[in-house]
Amino acid sequence: MISENKQNRVKSLLRIFKEAKPIWGWLILSCFLCLLSIICTVVSPKMLGELVQQLYDYWSGELITENFTGIILAGIIPLGIIYLLLSLVKLANMYLLNNVVSRYFTCNIRIKISEKIKHLPVKFVDCTPVGEILRRMTDDVSHMGTSIHTMIETLSTGFLQIIVITVMMFFEDWRLSLAVLVITPISVYLSSKISAMSEKHFHEMFTESGKLNSVVEESYTNYATTKAYNWENETLRRHEEINLRQRDAEVKATFISSAVRPCIAFTNSLAYIAVNLLGGWLILNEGVSVGTIVTIVLFAKQIAAPLEQIAEGLGDVQRAITSSQRVFDLLDLEEEKADKGTFGKVDISGNVKFENVDFSYDESKPLIKNLNLDIKHGQNVAIVGPTGAGKTTIVNLLMRFYDPQNGKISIDGYDIAEISREEVRNLFGMVLQDTWLFGGTVADNVAYGKPEATLDEIMTACDEAYCDHFIRTLPNGYDTVIGDDTTNISGGQKQLLTIARALLANHRLLILDEATSNVDTRTEILIQKAMDKLMEGKTCFIIAHRLSTIVDSDLILVINNGEIVETGKHEELLAKKGFYYEIYNSQYAV
């Protein structure tokens, strides 16, 4: 599990910038473009104001000229150019930021996460819900990307805009500017307060909606049981309860958030009224021009927008910081200890030795205590015992998915802790109960451990694993695309494919963890030959529920509560009348 490390928020923000180092140049360029667009947005109302002033002057007869349209045209052409420039600059900046951020920032962080997972211990993946990791990789990184947009587009330009507009306004008339500057921040404060209020209800609405979705998913997937227990009404009641709560939250959330704009509009009206009242007085008493008033009215309208943006942008950045902390926590996780790899590539025959091995997943609950085993090459070792006794743990240790706390495991005398993990794993072939296939063709899946295999080799392996026939019945034969959640092949067939995969890879040691549990028993007889071939001359570790499959093993380890309670051959163990005897007979005692 990833701990929610409360890193310093400022530090996280700085780190986002550091992560963005490859795109700094682009970001500076983008800031420059923003500056350009600010200049345009600030200059244009001024020019528009002057034009309107001229219209007034001409209309009232103060301006007398032969060529009025000529004068207007002279003012309009630069204004048109500014407008065009504004749109172009905005377009360019949008294009630039999108490309740069998605291509070089978020994409890189995601690849970094993927790279990181390569080096994390299996334990991490075992203990962390998949959704948790995926959420960091998609949503959280997205938030970080958005924050770059926000910081450049709204925060920096917003602040700049406000400063420039303020200065320009004061330049026009300081008294009117003051009226605007007093009223607009009130509207921003109000809108951010209202937004925060609605945020709470939105959150509630999403939570309820999530719960409702679970109820739906649950009752549809459990449809048969719900019916069998006449539980429909209870399900409907549960659904309705959450449904109503979601409705109430939705009403509040949408209503409150929809009130933001009218409130801003209202305070803007107030600002307008104030400017006009004051303006009227100034015109009468101080002789301020109409153009000045018009310009300030336009500025007053413009200043509200960046203020709103900043209020919104700050929220975005807050969320991005929280997200980035979660991403950084993942990137900072402790990696698997580096391999000593003293021995390099080893050539082995398959003698496996456990010496005084202690292991536990959770330090407070010791699982394997002082385990000693000596297995000669070519032997078949069966591991039996009740569920949760620690059978799979032995596989985890053998393949170095986990390392023992004490003791030593060696293969042909080489301590596996000193062979690189890749090399250790290379020694083993395995077929697991939990079959795993990746999205790709059947042939790709079978050739997973031996990518250079020819189609002939693949087909031979499949033939031996008794799956050639069913593969040919698939729509595209060996080229049929399958995946982990594929439904066009059964659990048993998936297992046959993994057996073919192990056959093809042909390793010196073999692990079969409930390898045929999903195959029906009659097919199992048929593939027994393939299994025998697979096991030929190899040291095998076999975990099985069905004791019939292991009676011929060279050595049976009976595990209970993490300890080996009995060892020996089938007959010897039966003769002992101990735990194995009890398990064996329980199959017939039902």
Added chain:
Amino acid sequence: MKKIFKNLLQYKRRILVALLFMTAATVCDLMLPTIMSNIVDKGIYLSDMEYIKKNCLNMFLVSFAGLITVIIGRKITAEIVAGFCCDLRRMVFKKVNTMTFSEINEIGTAALITRSTHDTDTLGWIASIFCGNIITIPVLFIGGVVLSFSKDIFLSLILLLFVPIVFFVVILIGRKIEPLWRIADEFIDKQNDIMRERLRGIRVIRAFDKEAHEHERISEATRKMAMNIIKSNVSMGTIAPLALFLLNFSVILIIYIGAFRMETGASAVSAGDIFAIIQYVTLVMTSIMNAAFVIVMIPHAKVAANRIGEVISAEGYDDNLPEESFDFSGSVVFDNVTFKYEGASEAAVSNVSFEIKPGQKASVIGGTGSGKSTLVSLMLCFRIPTEGKVIYDGRSTDMLSHKTVRKNISCVLQNSSIYSGTIKDNILMGKPSATDEEIAEAAEISELSDFINSLENRFDHELNQSGKNLSGGQKQRISIARAVIKNAPIYIFDDSFSALDFLTESRLRTKLSKKAQGKTQIVITQRVTSAMNSDIILVMDNGKLVDSGKHSELLERCRIYREIYASQTGGAK
């Protein structure tokens, strides 16, 4: 589609009130620019302070009225939309809960889930956009146009010229974005799938030393994803600057032509009028852009509505026979039952006849696809026989309410169903009135005691959705406890011990037999050892009942049974 919108009818009075308020609010919005231009025109310009004061007061009143009416209007709209969504969700969910199993199979569980969640949400979302705009768009548009016409007809024509341009530009880009979004979403899903796959298969991947390969796959998917996200974001981003330019351009044009007409004396347009028209342009353009967005949404809404419509128009079934309170004795008879799934060319079970007497232990054995689970579906009235009859105590199931039948069966189905809630809640489903002692007893019989004792909150331990925090064996045992506490006259276990080791299964079944004394037990299994001690074993193969009898009899005369037996026990006796 019609059915969906019928739901809105019950809100008709409130819709009317909302329309009224929203119209009032929009009218207020429309009045503002005129007042504003009047203040400048007649007040400031003519230096009439009284006029300014009077109109500022007017402006304040109109703004305030606008604020109040819009807030009330929005409140009612929010209630209507949320109510509509709530009704829709209820309607779909209720409908699915009365669907027959074949209807459910036809649409598929995953699709049904999407329709009840994602599609209803989409429709609700679109409904809210619709309701938010349905009044403001036409009123703003018509009002803006009429008012600007009242100022100057010719200049207003320029405005009308730009309306279709903006409209089509937005619609054109909007249409293009739609598929781009979908594609980008697909790539995001793809990248997620590969990552999920990698995390799930970490052992196999590391065993084959394929981490580098998987990392490469993810990197590639991530890059592709980035490119597609860029595409959709960029085309989305073009709308705003483009629309802004068109808007600004029309402003310039209006000023220029206004000036020209002023000079030539073609109209008595005042400077204030031109200023007002510029403000109306903004209003009208905004309403046009919103309208275009709403229109872009319509195909989206249609898709969702059609998919939901498919669910709502399903026939469902009528279990209109009254539920009866009598208890079954436990006899189960199949009289020449044949069942064929709709669309299948061959029957899943054909001509099956057998009799299980009250209190007997029966087993059904056979390979995958032999028709075992279909028998369970028929017994529980999930499916209705195509031919023949399923008979309880001499009464065929078509004469019995499904509820009566199900009330008399304690069943554990193949995929153990776990509901979110506590362990106790899950067990109590079998008998809501059960006492704590009864719950503890059921847990003890189901071999759950050790597990429950290891939990901090014991029976109050919260289970995740579908029991994701449980192992397969734990799920099975909780499902068994649910059946045990119900203790109905007939027990059915459909492959319910498969995740338990033999020792646990044997202990469990010994205790179960004691509790369920006198009750009929039917065990569907692949394991011969689970079946061999039954009073009657039914051997199924390819949808046919091949033979039935006791273990020793079958071992002697039934080839298939012998094969199964030999394969699982290595021939030991």
